[in-house]
Amino acid sequence: MKILDKYLLKTFLITFTTVFVILFFIFILQTIWLFIAELAGKDLDVTLIVKFLLFSMPRIVPLVLPLSVLLSSIMTFGNLAENYEFAAMKSSGISLQRAMRGLTIFIVFLSVIAFFFANNVIPYAEYKFINFRKNIAQLKPAMAITEGQFSDVGFYNIKVNKKSGENGNKLTGITIHKKSVSGDGGKTVIKAKNGELISSEQSSILQLVLNNGNYYEDITPKKFNDRKKYPFAKSSFKKYTINIDLSQLNNVDVDEEKVTNSNTMLTVSELNYTLDSLKKNYKTEIASYSENINQRTIIQNKTFDNNSNVTLTKPKKKLPSDILSLYDNRKKVEILTTAGSNLSSIGYSIDGSRFNLEAKQKSINNHLLALYDKFVIAYACLMMFFIGAPLGAIIRKGGLGLPIIFAVLIFITFHFINTFGKRFAQENGMTPFMGSWMSSMILTPLAILLTYRATNDIGLINMDIVLAPVQKLFQKIIANKKTTT
Structure with a gap:
């Protein structure tokens, strides 16, 4: 050198x-x-x-x-x-x-x-x-719950007044709000004098053992007018155990695809192997759903002929343009009702499959982006x-x-x-190759x-290049003024 x-x-x-x-x-x-x-x-x-x-x-x-x-x-x-x-x-x-x-x-x-x-x-x-x-x-375990404030832990909001013990697993003054599955607010409150957090590295379940407390639940009757009759239910307990799934604890906002998906944890060879499986699964599901939806939309000749009072005679040349005219009014209503129900069912099935296929395509795109x-x-x-x-x-x-x-x-x-x-490639707006290499290109x-x-x-x-045309323009203007004067 x-x-x-x-x-x-x-x-x-x-x-x-x-x-x-x-x-x-x-x-x-x-x-x-x-x-x-x-x-x-x-x-x-x-x-x-x-x-x-x-x-x-x-x-x-x-x-x-x-x-x-x-x-x-x-x-x-x-x-x-x-x-x-x-x-x-x-x-x-x-x-x-x-x-x-x-x-x-x-x-x-x-x-x-x-x-x-x-x-x-x-x-x-x-x-x-x-x-x-x-x-x-x-x-x-003490990390899951912060002292003096409500902590979001799985399906519960937990507040403790004081933590003690070697690992902070001894709790005092516990207030728990249980989240509602329907999303209309928490209707269950649990209060306890003290409790203990118990966990194991071999298990993903965190146990919260409560001692000497009360359980309050707001009961919602079927009729709105009966709400005053059932304000809430109250029960007391000496010992009550809550199991919390720790796998849901750290679902935070940063890079959601990186937390929930495994594409960033794979090497090139592993990504190629995974992509091959994902693409095969995607194509198989499309073919399977296409065959299924095709079978569901085939019109069977005897669907409405069974137990019918109307006997159909085969036309010599061709069927009339209005096939419903071959049936009486009762059968027309039955046919139209069944057809409407089938259309709605097929529409829901198509929407559900579309979301499922979009999710699978997004997973493929994420793996391709990680590869590129x-x-x-x-x-x-x-x-x-x-x-x-x-x-x-x-x-x-x-x-x-x-x-x-x-x-x-x-x-x-x-x-x-x-x-x-x-981001555009993840939503299938462009190919993952273009999405990854666009900035470099x-x-x-x-x-x-x-x-x-x-x-x-x-x-x-x-x-x-910029100033020369402007200079020439000014020279022409000055020359024209001199000639006019």
Whole structure:
């Protein structure tokens, strides 16, 4: 490796490492803010918090890595151009392509590492992260309930005045509101003097044992006028046990597909295998439903002829246009009623199957997006380098001023288009391939354009193209005024 390549690689690595660490720290803070409800006030020790952060770190890399490559490229080549080092290279016969050769090899190597990281490390971390969030209440039951406020735990809202014990599983002053299945508000209230949380790592059930309390239930009679006769039912108990399904505890708002689906926990080979099964299942269900709906819509010749007082005579040539005229009024009503009922039933069946098939198609799209994302992150690193390096050479500014502005604008555009494409592809608005690669397809021409302009020493914007027509227009106006005067 020549001295120039070593110098450029060393300069780039120092800038890249610094930028990556700063950005990674910023995104970690964002992760903490997103999951603050799961961390704050839950009596978690340092070990659990560190595990939580370690499992969530790998998912940040696809965001931080391309941005770090972009910003460090702009800063590195901007500093070289600003300090006239590029001018010295060109005077020695070294072109921009030659200066970028060593760094290009490094970025290709970094892209390969990014692919293997996305294919192996991120799926494993997602698996650990999802299961950790799902089972964290089993590891520390007190986390499920916060002292002094109502906590949403499965089908219950639970409030305790005080927690005690080694793991905070001893509860005092318990008030429980049971949610209504029909969604018309809670009609059951349970109050107890004290209780205990009992859980096991081998079970997904959390037991809440209540002692010395009362059970209140609002009874809703069938008739509205009878409500005053049955205000509520009350019963007392010495011991009462509530079983809570912990698998429903951590159903939070972030990335719902990632929490409920397994696509982010799979490697490329596993995704291909799963996609093959999903597509076969999807096609089989379409064929099965098509055959079923076809059989349901076949008109049987003897449907209305059994036990009928009307005897049909086969027409010699053709049936009349109004087939109902062959029946009497009673049979007409029966036929129309049955037909209407069949149409309604078929309509409900079609709607239900449509929702089911849409859900299956959405699952296929999510798996395809997860598959393409592993390749997009690798290509994004290479693309961002060929945007940032020529841009830095053109603007001739290093440091943290103008480069940050350009980097943020470009990355926000990339991230917005990428997010929009994925959301649109999930709803089957476009193919998952287009949804994943749309941002790269849009920004790749920018990378080619900037590389071409930087190579040929052309500025970022050729103002002569814009100003020349305006200048000619003003010259004509001035000339016309002089001739008229």
